[in-house]
Amino acid sequence: MTPGEAFLPIERDLQRFKEIVRGEVKKRAREFLTREELFGQVEGRLVSIPLPQLEIPKIVYGEPLGEGLGLGGPGDEALGPGGHIPVAELELEEFLDLVGEALRLPRLRPKGEGEVTEEAFRYTTLARKGPRGLRHVRRTLKESLKRALLSGEYRPEVPLLVPEPEDLRYKAPKKKPRPHAQAVVLFALDVSGSMREEELRLVKTLSFWITLWIKRHFPKLERRYLLHDAEAWEVSEEEFFKAREGGGTRLSSALLLAEEILKAYPEAFYNRYLYHFSDGENWQGDTPLALEALKRLLPSLALYGYAQVEGPYGRGQFFEELAEALGGQEGLALAEVRGREDLPRALRQLLGG
Amino acid sequence: MKALLPWIETLRERAQAEGLTFPPVLFEEVGPEEMAMLAAYGGFPRRYPHWRWGSEYLRYRETYRYGLARIYELVVNTVPVQAYLLKGNTLLAQKLVIAHVYAHADFFHNNLAFKPIPKDMLSEMAHHAAYVERAMERHGARSVEEFLDLVLSLENLIDPHAPYIQRPQEEEVPKPQDRLRVRPYLDPYVNPPPEPPKEAEEGAKPQALPPRPTRDILGFLARYAPLAPWQKGILEIIREESLYFAPQAATKILNEGWATYWHTRLLLPLLTPKEAVDFAEMQAGLLAPHGLNPYRLGYLLLKEVEERWDKGRFGPEYEALPLGERLRYERPTGEGQKKLFQVRTVYTDLNFLEEFLTPEFALRHRLVSPEELPRFAEAKKALLFRLTNAGYPIVELVDANYQNRGELLLVHTYEGVELDLRKTKAVLENLHRLWGRPVHLKTVVNGKETLLSAG
Numbered sequence: 001m002t003p004g005e006a007f008l009p010i011e012r013d014l015q016r017f018k019e020i021v022r023g024e025v026k027k028r029a030r031e032f033l034t035r036e037e038l039f040g041q042v043e044g045r046l047v048s049i050p051l052p053q054l055e056i057p058k059i060v061y062g063e064p065l066g067e068g069l070g071l072g073g074p075g076d077e078a079l080g081p082g083g084h085i086p087v088a089e090l091e092l093e094e095f096l097d098l099v100g101e102a103l104r105l106p107r108l109r110p111k112g113e114g115e116v117t118e119e120a121f122r123y124t125t126l127a128r129k130g131p132r133g134l135r136h137v138r139r140t141l142k143e144s145l146k147r148a149l150l151s152g153e154y155r156p157e158v159p160l161l162v163p164e165p166e167d168l169r170y171k172a173p174k175k176k177p178r179p180h181a182q183a184v185v186l187f188a189l190d191v192s193g194s195m196r197e198e199e200l201r202l203v204k205t206l207s208f209w210i211t212l213w214i215k216r217h218f219p220k221l222e223r224r225y226l227l228h229d230a231e232a233w234e235v236s237e238e239e240f241f242k243a244r245e246g247g248g249t250r251l252s253s254a255l256l257l258a259e260e261i262l263k264a265y266p267e268a269f270y271n272r273y274l275y276h277f278s279d280g281e282n283w284q285g286d287t288p289l290a291l292e293a294l295k296r297l298l299p300s301l302a303l304y305g306y307a308q309v310e311g312p313y314g315r316g317q318f319f320e321e322l323a324e325a326l327g328g329q330e331g332l333a334l335a336e337v338r339g340r341e342d343l344p345r346a347l348r349q350l351l352g353g
Numbered sequence: 354m355k356a357l358l359p360w361i362e363t364l365r366e367r368a369q370a371e372g373l374t375f376p377p378v379l380f381e382e383v384g385p386e387e388m389a390m391l392a393a394y395g396g397f398p399r400r401y402p403h404w405r406w407g408s409e410y411l412r413y414r415e416t417y418r419y420g421l422a423r424i425y426e427l428v429v430n431t432v433p434v435q436a437y438l439l440k441g442n443t444l445l446a447q448k449l450v451i452a453h454v455y456a457h458a459d460f461f462h463n464n465l466a467f468k469p470i471p472k473d474m475l476s477e478m479a480h481h482a483a484y485v486e487r488a489m490e491r492h493g494a495r496s497v498e499e500f501l502d503l504v505l506s507l508e509n510l511i512d513p514h515a516p517y518i519q520r521p522q523e524e525e526v527p528k529p530q531d532r533l534r535v536r537p538y539l540d541p542y543v544n545p546p547p548e549p550p551k552e553a554e555e556g557a558k559p560q561a562l563p564p565r566p567t568r569d570i571l572g573f574l575a576r577y578a579p580l581a582p583w584q585k586g587i588l589e590i591i592r593e594e595s596l597y598f599a600p601q602a603a604t605k606i607l608n609e610g611w612a613t614y615w616h617t618r619l620l621l622p623l624l625t626p627k628e629a630v631d632f633a634e635m636q637a638g639l640l641a642p643h644g645l646n647p648y649r650l651g652y653l654l655l656k657e658v659e660e661r662w663d664k665g666r667f668g669p670e671y672e673a674l675p676l677g678e679r680l681r682y683e684r685p686t687g688e689g690q691k692k693l694f695q696v697r698t699v700y701t702d703l704n705f706l707e708e709f710l711t712p713e714f715a716l717r718h719r720l721v722s723p724e725e726l727p728r729f730a731e732a733k734k735a736l737l738f739r740l741t742n743a744g745y746p747i748v749e750l751v752d753a754n755y756q757n758r759g760e761l762l763l764v765h766t767y768e769g770v771e772l773d774l775r776k777t778k779a780v781l782e783n784l785h786r787l788w789g790r791p792v793h794l795k796t797v798v799n800g801k802e803t804l805l806s807a808g
Binding site for chain 2: 009013014020059063
């Protein structure tokens with residue numbers, strides 16, 4: 001509503017509708033987890049959610065009527081019972097908050113002060129020109145008073161002030177630096193064999209939501225991706241999600257490369273998130289190396305999330321080994337994922353909840 | 354608004370000089386937000402509280418914001434007629450809309466479908482709002498809302514012809530001086546019907562309920578369902594509002610066609626050359642051939658009627674001619690005007706199209722190609738079917754004591770198109786909750802006669 005316009009009675013109905021929508025979204029939060037297609041790209045601002053359950057059912061025909069020739073095809077809504085499926089449009093932030101609330105996702109707290117990155121406008125100064133709406137009445141009258149006193153026009157018994165154009169003062173914006181917390185998230189994926197389409201989908205869904213949730217808290221988020229088998233190498237986002245096969249596994253290779261990549265994001269200015277997806281089957285002898293690398297890295301991270309994605313071919317040991325060595329350490333998040341039904345829990349665990 | 358006042362006068366005078374008759378029309382300019390609200394509220398400034406208005410409002414507001422659609426005007430069928438114009442339209446657009454509104458006002462005033470419709474709906478709707486608000490205060494907003502959700506899913510189960518039927522009263526009605534004049538939905542409580550005769554009366558055959566199959570299911574429930582008084586009040590309110598909107602749905606094409614015909618005729622002689630170009634552009638947008646555009650179809654058909662009756666293309670002699678010769682037939686009679694006013698008085702969309710949507714018209718306006726002509730009759734039938742009962746299936750309540758168990762039996766008049774099963778079942782569930790006993794609907798599913806039941 002534009003300012004100055006009267007409060008419309010229908011706002012009451014709108015608020016109630018939004019309340020119902022919010023309730024419905026929360027109710028269906030789990031279902032949304034596996035439906036990325038609803039959100040298009042991460043950068044999109046509005047999320048459209050069809051909510052057929054909010055439609056008031058009526059006895060209607062089961063097929064569109066009146067097809068034929070140029071007399072009006074189906075799908076035009078000028079006539080006949082126009083059943084619009086209610087569509088809720090939510091800001092991505094609001095939507096995430098609702099899903100987060102329903103799934104009890106933890107709030108992420110910024111670690112450092114963050115870098116000064118943004119300049120915000122604050123109306124803290126005055127100007128001689130400006131829009132009428134920003135006119136500063138007190139200051140204008142003060143100028144007017146000064147002028148009247150100087151020219152001797154001012155008579156205390158009739159304290160009438162008539163501002164001249166040169167007296168006018170307006171509120172004016174000034175740039176103010178605002179500290180802005182930033183973050184980087186690095187996803188590492190073990191491609192040594194046992195990840196199939198299905199497990200890869202789980203990884204994709206998890207990393208999608210992890211990214212959204214971190215972005216919700218740190219709008220300035222950078223993303224990096226790396227793959228590894230016995231060696232680790234950095235890849236683009238698209239490449240990350242392509243299925244492939246690899247050789248053996250050395251989890252330490254990923255951690256060492258991660259350490260290298262993260263050097264570009266100093267701990268003092270960045271909240272650093274590292275996520276590692278693996279089937280947990282590490283080469284014998286590599287585990288101590290991996291644990292050592294992790295011990296070194298962990299204090300500088302906001303969170304290290306390890307997700308063990310388990311296919312039908314048994315499971316690895318790294319989850320246990322990690323839990324034994326570093327369990328309970330701050331900044332360590334562990335989750336085991338076997339299928340879709342684990343997603344809400346895994347997501348919560350991986351975000352430190 | 355000031356700039357419009359002279360035009361409001363001028364166009365009114367011109368309209369009346371041409372033979373349009375209407376009660377006073379109040380014009381008001383509103384902003385897009387308020388227009389979106391009024392559109393969601395069906396033209397009224399106040400409705401009972403319900404979330405679906407909010408949903409509709411959001412839709413109208415967003416489509417306007419994104420420039421997808423704009424509502425130029427809204428006209429409410431009341432006396433005086435209330436019309437809303439969108440602030441910020443060009444003067445030409447406002448002139449067009451004002452002329453358009455006068456024709457709508459004339460249509461509401463003269464078309465017989467609107468004869469029994471109450472003319473004080475503006476205050477009536479406000480009373481309904483107050484009634485529902487009061488119920489919410491007393492019985493809780495959520496429980497009233499829940500009840501409204503149930504009733505709204507039955508809102509199309511009315512008999513749109515009910516207001517026109519005047520049966521000889523079978524029951525003895527108190528003399529007028531004994532009856533307190535109150536709003537219709539309060540009437541049964543303030544002036545209760547006389548006590549039914551005692552059952553014990555010997556030989557009295559138990560009367561079937563309802564005495565004859567009825568489409569007025571909302572009315573029946575308001576009278577007989579085991580509900581609290583406030584719930585019956587809400588049933589009456591929804592029924593009354595549905596009945597109010599029914600004739601508008603039944604005359605959409607004719608009404609818009611009539612308004613378009615008149616704004617064109619009233620305004621064209623008054624345009625400057627520059628305005629004429631802008632006018633043509635607006636007109637082209639309004640009459641664009643997308644789907645079933647009621648403005649286009651109604652306008653073209655009325656022009657057709659005018660031309661045919663001007664040129665004497667009617668009557669048995671004309672009807673007997675083959676298609677090709679009909680187009681050349683001429684017998685100047687100049688009865689176009691007279692016929693137009695008759696059509697606006699006595700027709701609704703259904704018989705308007707039935708009678709005047711001819712193959713030669715369809716050919717002329719390329720609704721069909723010559724090759725498609727053999728399928729014309731079939732397409733027309735489909736279109737008429739879609740206009741029947743505003744496109745809703747016809748459902749009757751046949752028995753309120755089905756199998757002597759106090760259950761409801763509804764029957765869908767099957768005409769070749771089956772029902773949406775999921776929605777229908779949901780409606781039956783709602784109906785069951787209102788009636789308290791099982792309910793059944795006889796219809797056709799997958800080609801077989803089926804009894805759907807709930808409860």
